[in-house]
Structures are given as structure tokens and as C-alpha cells.
Amino acid sequence: MGAPSGEVIVTGGLGFIGSHLVDAYLEAGHRVTIIDSSTGAVIDGKDYDRDPRCTVIRQRVEDYLAAGGDFAGADRVIHAASYVGPASILSRAGRLGHDIIGSTAPVIDACIGAGTPMCLFSSAEVYGRSGLLDEKDDIVVPTHYNTRIEYAIAKTLAEAMVTNSRQHGLRGIVIRPFNVAGARQSRAGGFVMPTFVQQALAGKPITVFAGGEQVRAFIAASDLTRFLIEHMDAALDSDDTVINVGNPANAITIMGLAHQVKKLLGSASPIVGVDGRSVHGPHYAEAESFHKIPALRAATSLGWQPRIALDELILSTAAYYRAREDRRAVNAPL
Incomplete structure (x- = not known):
């Protein structure tokens, strides 16, 4: 093995x-x-x-x-x-x-x-x-x-x-x-889960791009x-x-992720729709794969299966950022 x-x-x-x-x-x-x-x-x-x-x-x-x-x-x-x-x-x-x-x-x-x-x-x-x-x-x-x-x-x-x-x-x-996703991932790269988690922990608006209908499997x-x-x-x-x-199994819309982060962390943060270009500049673009789900034929044929459910992943990310700052994102928007 x-x-x-x-x-x-x-x-x-x-x-x-x-x-x-x-x-x-x-x-x-x-x-x-x-x-x-x-x-x-x-x-x-x-x-x-x-x-x-x-x-x-x-x-x-x-x-x-x-x-x-x-x-x-x-x-x-x-x-x-x-x-x-x-x-x-x-x-x-x-x-x-x-x-x-x-x-x-x-x-x-x-x-x-x-x-x-x-x-x-x-x-x-x-x-x-x-x-x-x-x-x-x-x-x-x-x-x-x-x-x-x-x-x-x-x-x-x-x-x-x-x-x-x-x-x-x-x-x-x-x-x-x-x-x-998980502990240490920085919002400075534009990654959605650490961004939502840190916004929720800080009581800041949770900012959802492009209507939030994108589907991602974390x-x-x-x-x-x-x-x-x-x-x-x-x-x-x-x-x-x-x-x-x-x-x-962890597939969810980005809007659904925003609501799940808010719920799990007991946050009062409002969820707001924004244009990603207003945050990251005029050359920011959404991925071509608006709905992106992996088929796991090759990996599972080798005996591997993912184990960590979405809620556990959100909570572990939050635990990490409750204890320390995002060292790459000191000057990144929150």
C-alpha cells in the first residue's frame, strides 16, 4: 500500500x-x-x-x-x-x-x-x-x-x-x-472556504460571487x-x-456553502452578492467549470475513498483560524 x-x-x-x-x-x-x-x-x-x-x-x-x-x-x-x-x-x-x-x-x-x-x-x-x-x-x-x-x-x-x-x-x-480545502489554506489566493470561514468568524459580510450557483466538491x-x-x-x-x-459527496453550491458556514459557526454575518472583479480587480474571472464534480474511477480502483465530510472540513478550518491569523492574507480583502 x-x-x-x-x-x-x-x-x-x-x-x-x-x-x-x-x-x-x-x-x-x-x-x-x-x-x-x-x-x-x-x-x-x-x-x-x-x-x-x-x-x-x-x-x-x-x-x-x-x-x-x-x-x-x-x-x-x-x-x-x-x-x-x-x-x-x-x-x-x-x-x-x-x-x-x-x-x-x-x-x-x-x-x-x-x-x-x-x-x-x-x-x-x-x-x-x-x-x-x-x-x-x-x-x-x-x-x-x-x-x-x-x-x-x-x-x-x-x-x-x-x-x-x-x-x-x-x-x-x-x-x-x-x-x-482545510487548515492553512489562505484567503489571499482567492479560495472560497477560508474566505467564508474567516468572514464568518470576524462577523464580516460573507461575499458570494456570480450569484453563488457554482457547484464545487470540496x-x-x-x-x-x-x-x-x-x-x-x-x-x-x-x-x-x-x-x-x-x-x-461534498458537492454544494457556493451560496449553499455560505449558508452552511454561517450556520455551523453561529455567525451573524450577512451573506451578500458581489462582483468578484470589485474584490480582485478587473481581470478576475470565474472558472470555465461552473459546475465541477469529480468522477473517481481511477482513484477508487486503487482502493482509495475520501472520508472527511463537508461539515467536518468547515469546522476544522474554523478551528485553525480561531487559533491563528492567516499569515499570507494580512493585506488581502476580508
Whole structure:
């Protein structure tokens, strides 16, 4: 089931998903090397610095590799480093393709050179349409090239690079996560659950974009990390290179999420409709997948199932932000 204890490299290991992966691998008895430029960090990493099983390299992975670093001796590389979030990506418009491919290509090359298996984190944004979305479905590429579409195209190309690099000896898989949420996720990226939770805790208006009829299926970060801890080896040996990881049982409209957060937290916050561009600027856009539900054919065939229900996920996120501030969102709108 799980990987043997050894060294795991996590790029973007100080970010939201990356740090949950680091914690899970450490708990499972692995040594972990984090390579992270700190651009999207949600934690400072000082606890990892003090852990003798963990090494933190604070630079971009492409710079680390260009300076002679390698992945020799690592048991696996989890490439989670990326700009992410509908608000965070806006500043990289016109550069996202370079950012994503510029880090992915050298990681693939280094994994091939070291004989190290890798997992690339992609995005459910690649589908470009609404519905129940299966890994075997065709991808739609709209031609109004806003920043979110640039992001989706770049992630799609990175997926193709991993898939085609199997011809050159790469053992690699791609994860398409669907709306991961939980502790540490920052509202600074434009993510809806930490935004609603922090607004409700502060008694501020809960701001719903685009009428709130968007449907999202939220998965706990712990469910996502458990897939890699317990099933990555089997996934590498399977016929599926691209694997959806999500929780269709947690599907809810964004307006429904706002009401559920308000109810669970006993908040007096009003729920108000606003234009996302008034919050994040004129280039903000909603996702092409207005209704986005994962089909889990590949993941469940390996024996994995999501466990954390939506209410538990909301409450755990709230518990985290009752105890501490959102370190990335000091200057972000609330």
C-alpha cells in the first residue's frame, strides 16, 4: 500500500497542499526535503528547520537544479510548487505558462536522471467545462485567453509532458485535485472556504460571487495526502497516468456553502452578492467549470475513498483560524 520509509522531496512544501504532504510523509516515517521559494508559503517552515528528519531549501526548484542540485537517493518527488488560486495567478498573467513549464521540465529531467518516481500536481481547471468530469474526458480550451485559461493550458501541457516522458523512462503520475480545502489554506489566493470561514468568524459580510450557483466538491487536504501516502506506488504501476482526487459527496453550491458556514459557526454575518472583479480587480474571472464534480474511477480502483465530510472540513478550518491569523492574507480583502 504505502511507500517504504525513505526520502521524499516535496517542491512547494511550505504551501497549503505541500505542507500537508510534508506533515503526512513525516508522520509516516519518511525523511523529507522541501524545496520552496516561499512565494506562496502559508507557513514559515521554522518547525521543519528544527526537525532533524526535514531539510528546507528555500529557493525555486528550477534554480536548485540549475545550480547542480539533483534528486539522487530520493524515493519520490512530489512536484506541488506552482502559483495557485484565482486571485494569486492574476499577477502572473502572460507569465504563467513560463512559470509552470519552467519548473516542471527540469523536475522531469532530474527525475529521469535519478530514476526517481514523481507526482505532478495539476488542476481540475484543465477540463474547461462543467459537469461530472472523468480523466478520460476530452479537455475543452476556450479561446478567450484570460489568466485562468492560461493557467489551465499550462497545467494541461505539464500533464502531457509527464505522460509522454514515460517513453524516456519516467515513472510519473499526475493528480488533478478538486477544490482542496482545510487548515492553512489562505484567503489571499482567492479560495472560497477560508474566505467564508474567516468572514464568518470576524462577523464580516460573507461575499458570494456570480450569484453563488457554482457547484464545487470540496475535499479535505488530509484525504488528498492519504491517497499519495497509501496508493502512489500502485498508481505508478497502473494504466492511469492522470488521476482525479476529490470528494463528490461534498458537492454544494457556493451560496449553499455560505449558508452552511454561517450556520455551523453561529455567525451573524450577512451573506451578500458581489462582483468578484470589485474584490480582485478587473481581470478576475470565474472558472470555465461552473459546475465541477469529480468522477473517481481511477482513484477508487486503487482502493482509495475520501472520508472527511463537508461539515467536518468547515469546522476544522474554523478551528485553525480561531487559533491563528492567516499569515499570507494580512493585506488581502476580508
